[in-house]
Each structure stands twice: as C-alpha cells, then as structure tokens.
Amino acid sequence: MxxxxxxxxxxxxxxxxxxxxxxxxxxxxxxxxxxxxxxxxxxxxxxxxxxxxxxxxxxxxxxxxxxxxxxxxxxxxxxxxxxxxxxxxxxxxxxxxxxxxxxxxxxxxxxxxxxxxxxxxxxxxxxxxxAELQSAHKDQLYGDTIRIAKLGSWEIEATTLNLTLSKQMYDIYELQAEVKLTLDEVISFFEPSYRPVIQNAINNALEFCQPYDLELMLRTAKNNVIWVRAKGVPIINDYGKCISVRGILQDIDNNKRKGLSLESSLNLLTDQNRRLQNFAYIVSHNLRSHTGNLQFMVNLYEETEVAEDRDEIFSHIKSISGSLNATIEHLNEIVKIQTEITNERSVIDFETLFRNIQSAIKNNIDALNARIEYDFSKCPQISYIPAYMESILQNLLTNALKYSHPDRQPVIKCYTLKDRNHIYLIFEDNGIGIDLERYGDKVFGMYKTFHQNPDAKGIGLFITRNQIEALGGTIKVESTVNIGTKFTIRLV
Amino acid sequence: MIVKKPSVNACIIDNNNTYVYGFKKLISLKDLNSQVSHFNNGSEAIIHLKDPLNINNLPDVIFLDISMPIMDGWEFINKFAEIKSQLGKKISIYILTASVDVNDVERAKNISEISEYIFKPMAKQRLMQIFDSLQTDIARQ
CATH class of the missing domain: 3.30.450.20 (PAS domain)
Structure with missing residues (x-):
C-alpha cells in the first residue's frame, strides 16, 4: 500500500x-x-x-x-x-x-x-x-541534595543591593517563602555579635572583591539559634569591579555543635590530664623529698654515737614524719575532690555562708584590722556542692588575709555577678600581689609559693582550682605587685 | 707525713631546713674541714655574692636546689652567669635536688655553669669525693 x-x-x-x-x-x-x-x-x-x-x-x-x-x-x-x-x-x-x-x-x-x-x-x-528525563532526574537530584545539605543560595546585586534568595534560604530562616527580604533584614537574623562580621564580609566582597567563608550563629524566625556557614564569592565584570555577590548559606548546626562539644571534651580531658600530671608530679616530688630526707636522717643517725647528735637527728625525723603526714593529707584532699564530685548539690546562700566563714576566722581578721566588704545581690544563691563552696570561700579569704600588704589596712571585696549563662564570684584585695609575668600559671600549682611567708604551704589555691574545675568552672587571676590581686571565678 | 687538707668554703641554697641541717651535720660528722653557708633562696645568695664585703669569703662550691620561692635555682644560675666574671673566683655549682623530672635534668645538661646534677639525698661517699677533688683543686692554686 x-x-x-x-x-x-x-x-x-x-x-x-x-x-x-x-x-x-x-x-x-x-x-x-x-x-x-x-x-x-x-x-x-x-x-x-x-x-x-x-x-x-x-x-x-x-x-x-x-x-x-x-x-x-x-x-x-x-x-x-x-x-x-x-x-x-x-x-x-x-x-x-x-x-x-x-x-x-x-x-x-x-x-x-x-x-x-x-x-x-x-x-x-x-x-x-x-535528555529531558535525565535533566528532570538531575533537577530532582539537585533539589534533594541541597535540601539534604540544608544549602540555601543567594545573590546580592552590587548597585541596587537587591537580594535574590533560594527557597532553601527561607527554609533555613524558617520563614514563609513569599516574604521579600532586604539585605539588612537578612543580616538582622544573625546573633548580635555576628552581625558586624557578616556585614563587613559582604561589604568587603562588594567593595574589594574579597570572598568569604564564615561560621556564624543565626536566630531563625521560629527563635531557634543555629550555626550556619555563610560563604560568598564576588562576581566581577571585565573591569574587575564586583557586580554581584553570590553565595550559599548552609545549616551546619549539628556538625558545629558536635565539633564544639568535642572541643570542650578535649579541653576537659586536657585539663584532667594536666591535673593528673600535676598529681603524679606531687607524688613523685613531694613524697620523694620527704622520704629522701628521712633516709638521709636515718643514715646520719647511724654515723654518730653522740647522744646529743642522735637526739637532734631524731627530732628532725619526727618533723619529717609530720611533713610526710601533712603531704599525704593534702593528697587525700585532692583525691577527695574527685570522689566528692558526685555529692549532692544544694542551694547555697552566699551571704549566710560567707558570714559563717568570716566569724570562723574572726581572730585572724581582727588581728589585721581587715575591712571585708561583700555584695551578693546580683546573684544571692547558687546550686553547688556545699563543702566545695565553703572551702573555696575560706581559701580565698584566708589567702587574701595572708598576703595582705603590711603598710595598709587590708580591704577585701567579695561579690557575685551573673550573666545569661554563668555565675561569677569575684575576690579582690589590696594585698602584696603576685608577679604573674614571672609565675603565671604556677599560681594554682601545688606547693608553689611565691613569697617568703612562713604560713605559705602552696596548697590552698591548688585545692580551690581543683574544686572549681571539677564542677566545670574556671578561675582566673589578675594581679599587680604591691597593688593587689583579683580572682575571677566562673562557678557555673 | 699528714698534710692537713685545705678548708672548703661551701654554700647550700635550699629552703628545706631539714635537708640543710642534715647536710651540714654530715659535713661536720665526716670532718670535711669546711664551713657551710646557707641561703633560703637564690635571691639571698646573689645578694651575698654581690656584696663587696664578702669578697674574701666567697664559696668554692654551691649546692643549689631548684624549687624555691622568690628566686628558684634556674633564675639563680642566670643571675650568677651575669655576675660571675666580677667575682674573681672559680665557683663550682652542683644541682642538689629531689626533682627527678627529666626536663630539669636535660635543662641542667645545657648549662655550662653546672658541674653535675645530683639527686637528693646525696650519698655520703659522693659528698666526700666532691670535697676531696675540691680540696685538691684548692691546694693546687
């Protein structure tokens, strides 16, 4: 046909x-x-x-x-x-x-x-x-990928600062996709401390064609604070001038938080390791020094037949025995800190406790005619291990008295501060101070003494630091010789 | 013929009073013919060494501890290196410490002023050897 x-x-x-x-x-x-x-x-x-x-x-x-x-x-x-x-x-x-x-x-x-x-x-x-099917497949793949990667893309036009945002941008911001946003509005979603950072980065990209890659915190429309990665690349014309900035915004909250928690675990481990090393050092050095002396004295005892010599040597053996015991007590205290971590915390009233400690060492305070001021109004109470808090306050107070300046009336100030996440305890004195440039981090070391004070044992601040750090806090010291010392303790 | 050994002017810089007592006692018990001066830390010793009144009373040997308040052993050696040329006397320095820290031992090896690093307590035989050689040196001068 x-x-x-x-x-x-x-x-x-x-x-x-x-x-x-x-x-x-x-x-x-x-x-x-x-x-x-x-x-x-x-x-x-x-x-x-x-x-x-x-x-x-x-x-x-x-x-x-x-x-x-x-x-x-x-x-x-x-x-x-x-x-x-x-x-x-x-x-x-x-x-x-x-x-x-x-x-x-x-x-x-x-x-x-x-x-x-x-x-x-x-x-x-x-x-x-x-080709059509493949392209549809690729589109699907691309869509899925950026959705899974939580990747938004955007473009800023250099002359008008007009902003184009992909749908994923709105998803990250947890906004309705219809809302048209200006650059300032987009920036306003970042947490206050990061706003100048991103603003500067965008300005530099527009003006000086500098690309940027930042990790910032963003507060979404639903009030969730998330970590995002903001990356921008300037697009330049033939004259090398930036005509627009194109970039991505990625929700990296999970990873970032994991990274941060890893970092803090690492810090904690490093800290614990350092304390452990310090402990090993104490055991090896301080016990060794006592046992060495003991051995020395026993040998010496055998060297002489003279009764007076032997009596004298024996009195030293007794004093070594005392020191050895004191060192063992100190080690015990340190071990106790670790075992007491699990003790129950209770709500402690700063003022009550502080006054108790003050009256316990009243003689000491009166002898020096020290003026002690306190103000716990900013944060009157804290949930803490009572034994620790008592020890911390007592150590810092006796420390301030012990190193008061001989030429003036000791003035010691103790107060609390509170910000959004932390409670701080501050101790200030007008004492003799510590030369931090020389001693630096040794201030909180065990048996580190810096003054020729017969009462100085170099144990108080070591214990204090261990107690504070055991509960996740930090202690910092600022000091000027002959002016005074300030301890800033972040308790929680 | 018995030649009387020359006297050794020794100095110990250490804040551990028990050890210092034992050290002095051992020297006197062993009849080492020595006078021993004692300083609680490096700073006191430097003041003594620098004082022109002591020009004829400088030690032949210094036994130096490391861990001390005010000025520790390392700081003392730095200061000592600065002033030793003005002293006009050869002074041997022995580190005498309870520290078994390898960092301390290594550090001492790299300091030319240090004759030897000795762990506390020092055996009496070693002490006598050191004094013996010091006395030989002094007799030769």
Missing part, C-alpha cells in the same frame, strides 16, 4: 510518495470505518525495519510495537473528539534492534468519502526525551 490516490496526477502522486517515503519520519494513516491502515516507508525505517519487513496491521501495532503502558495515551488521542487536536502524543515503540524508543506522533482527523481517516507523522524523539 502507498499514499498514491486521488487528487493528484499520477506523476505528482508518485513524486509526493517519494518525498514522503524519504523524509526522516514515518507517516501513518488509519481509516476508522474500514479499519484499514497504511504506513509510509519511513515508518518502517525509523523503527529499524526494511519497508514491508513486518506486517502492517492494527494488531501488530497495538500488541507488539506500542509499549503497553502507552496504549491508553494513544487511544485517548485517537478518540479525541476535537477536529483540531494538534497536541502531539509521546509514546514508546519497540524498535527492531534497540528496544523501546520514545516517538512523537501528530494525530489529525480528516473526513473522506468512505468515512473518517486519522493520520499522523511520527518522529523519533528518543535522544531528546532521554
């Missing part, structure tokens, strides 16, 4: 048929009344067959060539009532040797003498369709 009928002269019909057979498309025709069907040579060709190689029949087309899922689409298009339903239909047909391919067919209806004819041209759109 061919398309050479009616209307045209035999020659022109033949010519037309040749043209039709040679285009890179298939043409088909179906007479609804007679159910007869015609395929152009191109129809066979695009499916990979020689013309006539397969039977031209409805049955073969619907049951063999047409992909079963596309039957409905094709039949719907055929039966469409509209005369001018030009909408092409996309279907999959089985090719001779490379499986199903995507084809697109036009469908036109046409009335002829013996009824209605449906015809159409069919072309292979496989490559295009594959």
């Amino acid at each position: 061919s398309f050479s009928e009616d209307k045209f002269s035999d020659d022109s019909r033949l010519h037309l048929a040749q043209i039709i057979d040679n285009v890179n498309a298939g043409i088909w025709e179906y007479n609804i009344n007679t159910r007869s069907i015609k395929w152009s040579a191109g129809f066979y060709t695009i499916l990979g067959y020689e013309p006539g190689e397969i039977e031209c029949s409805n049955h073969l087309f619907f049951e063999h060539l047409l992909y079963h899922q596309d039957k409905l689409v094709f039949l719907n298009a055929l039966n469409s009532q509209s005369q001018h339903a030009d909408q092409p239909v996309q279907i999959r047909l089985l090719t001779k040797s490379s499986g199903y391919h995507w084809f697109e067919s036009t469908i036109k209806k046409h009335d002829v003498r013996d009824g209605q004819v449906v015809y159409g041209s069919i072309i292979n759109i496989n490559a295009y369709k594959q």
Whole structure:
C-alpha cells in the first residue's frame, strides 16, 4: 500500500510518495470505518525495519510495537473528539534492534468519502526525551541534595543591593517563602555579635572583591539559634569591579555543635590530664623529698654515737614524719575532690555562708584590722556542692588575709555577678600581689609559693582550682605587685 | 707525713631546713674541714655574692636546689652567669635536688655553669669525693 490516490496526477502522486517515503519520519494513516491502515516507508525505517519487513496491521501495532503502558495515551488521542487536536502524543515503540524508543506522533482527523481517516507523522524523539528525563532526574537530584545539605543560595546585586534568595534560604530562616527580604533584614537574623562580621564580609566582597567563608550563629524566625556557614564569592565584570555577590548559606548546626562539644571534651580531658600530671608530679616530688630526707636522717643517725647528735637527728625525723603526714593529707584532699564530685548539690546562700566563714576566722581578721566588704545581690544563691563552696570561700579569704600588704589596712571585696549563662564570684584585695609575668600559671600549682611567708604551704589555691574545675568552672587571676590581686571565678 | 687538707668554703641554697641541717651535720660528722653557708633562696645568695664585703669569703662550691620561692635555682644560675666574671673566683655549682623530672635534668645538661646534677639525698661517699677533688683543686692554686 502507498499514499498514491486521488487528487493528484499520477506523476505528482508518485513524486509526493517519494518525498514522503524519504523524509526522516514515518507517516501513518488509519481509516476508522474500514479499519484499514497504511504506513509510509519511513515508518518502517525509523523503527529499524526494511519497508514491508513486518506486517502492517492494527494488531501488530497495538500488541507488539506500542509499549503497553502507552496504549491508553494513544487511544485517548485517537478518540479525541476535537477536529483540531494538534497536541502531539509521546509514546514508546519497540524498535527492531534497540528496544523501546520514545516517538512523537501528530494525530489529525480528516473526513473522506468512505468515512473518517486519522493520520499522523511520527518522529523519533528518543535522544531528546532521554535528555529531558535525565535533566528532570538531575533537577530532582539537585533539589534533594541541597535540601539534604540544608544549602540555601543567594545573590546580592552590587548597585541596587537587591537580594535574590533560594527557597532553601527561607527554609533555613524558617520563614514563609513569599516574604521579600532586604539585605539588612537578612543580616538582622544573625546573633548580635555576628552581625558586624557578616556585614563587613559582604561589604568587603562588594567593595574589594574579597570572598568569604564564615561560621556564624543565626536566630531563625521560629527563635531557634543555629550555626550556619555563610560563604560568598564576588562576581566581577571585565573591569574587575564586583557586580554581584553570590553565595550559599548552609545549616551546619549539628556538625558545629558536635565539633564544639568535642572541643570542650578535649579541653576537659586536657585539663584532667594536666591535673593528673600535676598529681603524679606531687607524688613523685613531694613524697620523694620527704622520704629522701628521712633516709638521709636515718643514715646520719647511724654515723654518730653522740647522744646529743642522735637526739637532734631524731627530732628532725619526727618533723619529717609530720611533713610526710601533712603531704599525704593534702593528697587525700585532692583525691577527695574527685570522689566528692558526685555529692549532692544544694542551694547555697552566699551571704549566710560567707558570714559563717568570716566569724570562723574572726581572730585572724581582727588581728589585721581587715575591712571585708561583700555584695551578693546580683546573684544571692547558687546550686553547688556545699563543702566545695565553703572551702573555696575560706581559701580565698584566708589567702587574701595572708598576703595582705603590711603598710595598709587590708580591704577585701567579695561579690557575685551573673550573666545569661554563668555565675561569677569575684575576690579582690589590696594585698602584696603576685608577679604573674614571672609565675603565671604556677599560681594554682601545688606547693608553689611565691613569697617568703612562713604560713605559705602552696596548697590552698591548688585545692580551690581543683574544686572549681571539677564542677566545670574556671578561675582566673589578675594581679599587680604591691597593688593587689583579683580572682575571677566562673562557678557555673 | 699528714698534710692537713685545705678548708672548703661551701654554700647550700635550699629552703628545706631539714635537708640543710642534715647536710651540714654530715659535713661536720665526716670532718670535711669546711664551713657551710646557707641561703633560703637564690635571691639571698646573689645578694651575698654581690656584696663587696664578702669578697674574701666567697664559696668554692654551691649546692643549689631548684624549687624555691622568690628566686628558684634556674633564675639563680642566670643571675650568677651575669655576675660571675666580677667575682674573681672559680665557683663550682652542683644541682642538689629531689626533682627527678627529666626536663630539669636535660635543662641542667645545657648549662655550662653546672658541674653535675645530683639527686637528693646525696650519698655520703659522693659528698666526700666532691670535697676531696675540691680540696685538691684548692691546694693546687
């Protein structure tokens, strides 16, 4: 069968048929009344067959060539009532040797003498369709990726400072996507201390074409504070001037917080390790010094027969025994700090406790005529281990008295401060001070004494620091020789 | 013929009074013919060394502890290095300490002023050896 009928002269019909057979498309025709069907040579060709190689029949087309899922689409298009339903239909047909391919067919209806004819041209759109599917897949992948990565993208236009934000930006900000935001508004979501940082980074990118990569804290519209990574890259024109800044904003809250907690664990471990090392040092040095002396004295005892010498030596042996005992007591206190960590905390009233300690060492205070001022109004109470707090206050108070300046009345101030997350205890005195440049971190070391004070044992501040640090706090010292010393303790 | 050994002027810088007592006692018990001066820390010793009144009473040997208040052993050695050329006398320095810290031992090795690093308590034989060689040196001069 061919398309050479009616209307045209035999020659022109033949010519037309040749043209039709040679285009890179298939043409088909179906007479609804007679159910007869015609395929152009191109129809066979695009499916990979020689013309006539397969039977031209409805049955073969619907049951063999047409992909079963596309039957409905094709039949719907055929039966469409509209005369001018030009909408092409996309279907999959089985090719001779490379499986199903995507084809697109036009469908036109046409009335002829013996009824209605449906015809159409069919072309292979496989490559295009594959690309389309691939692109849709990539879009999906891209969308999923940036959603999973919690990655928002944005662009600032340099001249107008007009801002374009991706949907993910709104997700990170926990905002309705419709809201149009200005640059200032976007910056205002960052936590106050980070606002100048991001503002500067953007300014530098716009003015000096400097890229930036920052980790900042952001407060979302739903009041969640999260860590984000903000990265910006300037886009420059041929003259090297920045025309816009493009960048990403990524929610890195999980990782950042893990990192921060890792860092704080590491610090804690380093601290504990340092204390452990200090402890080992104490054991090796201080006990060794006593046992060495003991051994020395015993040897000496054997060197002499003189009774007075022996008595004298024995008195030293007794004093070594006393020192040895004191050192063991100190070690015991340090071990106790670690075991007492789990003791129950209770609410402590600073003023009550401080007054108790003051009256316990009243003699000492009176002897020095010391003036002691306190103000716990900023934070009157704290939940702490009572034994620790008592020891901390007592140590710092006796310390301040012990190192008071001989030329003036000792003035000691003790007060508490509170900020959003922490409680601070401050101790200030006008004593002789410590040369921190020389002694620095040794201030809190064990058996470190810096003055020729016979009462100095170098144990108080060591214990105090251990107690504070055991409960996660810190102690810092500022001091000027002959002016005074200030201890700042972050309790919690 | 018995030659009377020359007297050794020794100095101990240490704030551990028990040890200082024992040290002095051992020297007197062993008849080492020595006078021993004692300073509680480096600073006191430097003051003594710098004082022109003591020019004829400078020690031949210093036994130096490391851990002391005010001025520790290391600081003393720095100060000593600064003034030793003005003293006009060869003074040997022995570190005599309870510290077994390897950092301290290593540090001492790199300081030319230090003759030896000795752990406390010092064996009496070692003390006698040191005095013996000091006396030989002094006799030669």
